[in-house]
Amino acid sequence: GESVGLHLPTLSVQEGDNSIINCAYSNSASDYFIWYKQESGKGPQFIIDIRSNMDKRQGQRVTVLLNKTVKHLSLQIAATQPGDSAVYFCAENSNTGNQFYFGTGTSLTVIP
Amino acid sequence: SAVISQKPSRDICQRGTSLTIQCQVDSQVTMMFWYRQQPGQSLTLIATANQGSEATYESGFVIDKFPISRPNLTFSTLTVSNLSPEDSSIYLCSVTARGTNEKLFFGSGTQLSVL
Numbered sequence: 001g002e003s004v005g006l007h008l009p010t011l012s013v014q015e016g017d018n019s020i021i022n023c024a025y026s027n028s029a030s031d032y033f034i035w036y037k038q039e040s041g042k043g044p045q046f047i048i049d050i051r052s053n054m055d056k057r058q059g060q061r062v063t064v065l066l067n068k069t070v071k072h073l074s075l076q077i078a079a080t081q082p083g084d085s086a087v088y089f090c091a092e093n094s095n096t097g098n099q100f101y102f103g104t105g106t107s108l109t110v111i112p
Numbered sequence: 113s114a115v116i117s118q119k120p121s122r123d124i125c126q127r128g129t130s131l132t133i134q135c136q137v138d139s140q141v142t143m144m145f146w147y148r149q150q151p152g153q154s155l156t157l158i159a160t161a162n163q164g165s166e167a168t169y170e171s172g173f174v175i176d177k178f179p180i181s182r183p184n185l186t187f188s189t190l191t192v193s194n195l196s197p198e199d200s201s202i203y204l205c206s207v208t209a210r211g212t213n214e215k216l217f218f219g220s221g222t223q224l225s226v227l
Contacts, residue, residue, distance in 0.1 A: 099157055
């Protein structure tokens with residue numbers, strides 16, 4: 001499958017600060033990306049998605065940025081809260097298939 | 113979003129035995145997938161479950177070890193055969209549902225421990 005990787009395996013932030021989680025992908029044919037949050041003992045939870053015809057998309061306290069030139073996307077979490085502590089994954093999907101491939105994950109710890 | 117029920121939620125199995133995991137979705141879905149998540153790692157796609165035909169396996173996964181069935185649009189099973197301790201992982205069912213613009217949703221997973 002495609003290679004999707006993350007720059008930072010762990011991230012610690014102070015409560016109230018903004019968090020930025022990065023992801024690099026290698027398949028230039030990928031045209032759809034999803035960020036997931038996974039808490040201990042649970043399945044991945046959909047956070048936000050973005051298609052390749054966009055470079056930015058905002059949700060509630062979260063923003064995803066996509067840079068197709070360097071095949072990079074990021075997840076920004078505003079005013080990080082203790083409940084945001086989890087592992088975050090990016091996943092990519094190409095227009096040549098229906099499969100999603102996942103990055104290595106970043107463990108976010110929010111310090112009260 | 114689709115509601116995905118997976119069972120069992122966890123199991124402890126002996127080496128050499130097999131475990132069958134069931135995945136039931138509350139609505140018709142377009143695609144069903146099975147992932148493996150080894151301890152402390154990311155998700156690796158095992159296969160795409162195809163309705164009424166053989167599953168499509170990713171590189172490194174074979175039907176003899178991971179037989180999959182999908183008899184209808186809302187149900188699939190994954191069997192992990194001839195278990196070894198290396199098979200200890202979380203196994204996750206995931207789906208893309210009609211009307212959700214291809215978003216991928218996950219069940220809560222099955223935690224398998226092999227002794």
